[in-house]
Amino acid sequence: MAEHTLQGLALYHFESCPxxxxxxxxxxxxGLAIELRDTRQTPAYxxxxxxxxxxxxxxxxxxEKEGQVTWLYESDAIIDYIKAL
Ligand SMILES: N[C@@H](CCC(=O)N[C@@H](CS)C(=O)NCC(=O)O)C(=O)O
Structure with a gap:
């Protein structure tokens, strides 16, 4: 499947978090490419x-959509969101 880089999305995460x-x-x-922001490697994130x-x-x-920023927590909610893209 082709990779799509998704604008306006960034996943805050760290490597060992299940x-x-x-x-x-x-x-x-x-097959989605979303910017990854590692909060342990980069404390500013x-x-x-x-x-x-x-x-x-x-x-x-x-x-970030139409100038509005939403912070979506919970892995299951995030997966539901990206499946619906
Ligand atoms: N129910 C949450 C659990 C997430 C979770 O416990 N994350 C840990 C890292 S593995 C964490 O960020 N703990 C620190 C905190 O809650 O501030 C999910 O499914 O996303």
Whole structure:
């Protein structure tokens, strides 16, 4: 399947988090390329997630659409969202 780079989406995650692994696996199975922001490797990503979304829990999908930003928490909700794209 062709990879589609999705504009306006960024997944806040870190490598060893099992919930993040589940989301990354779903992305791979769907053939979707979403920007990955590792909050452990880059503490500034964790800070922007907390300041924008309210907490540092990962995975979290930052969705920017028509100038509005939504922070989607919970791996199952993120997978449902990307399956519907
Ligand atoms: N129910 C959540 C669980 C996510 C979760 O527990 N993530 C851990 C890392 S594996 C975490 O971010 N813990 C720190 C926190 O909640 O601030 C999901 O399915 O996404």
């Amino acid at each position: 919930y993040c692994q589940k989301v990354r696996r779903a992305m791979a199975e769907l 964790r800070e922007e997630q907390i300041s924008g979304g309210g907490k540092g829990q990962v995975p979290c999908l930052r969705i």
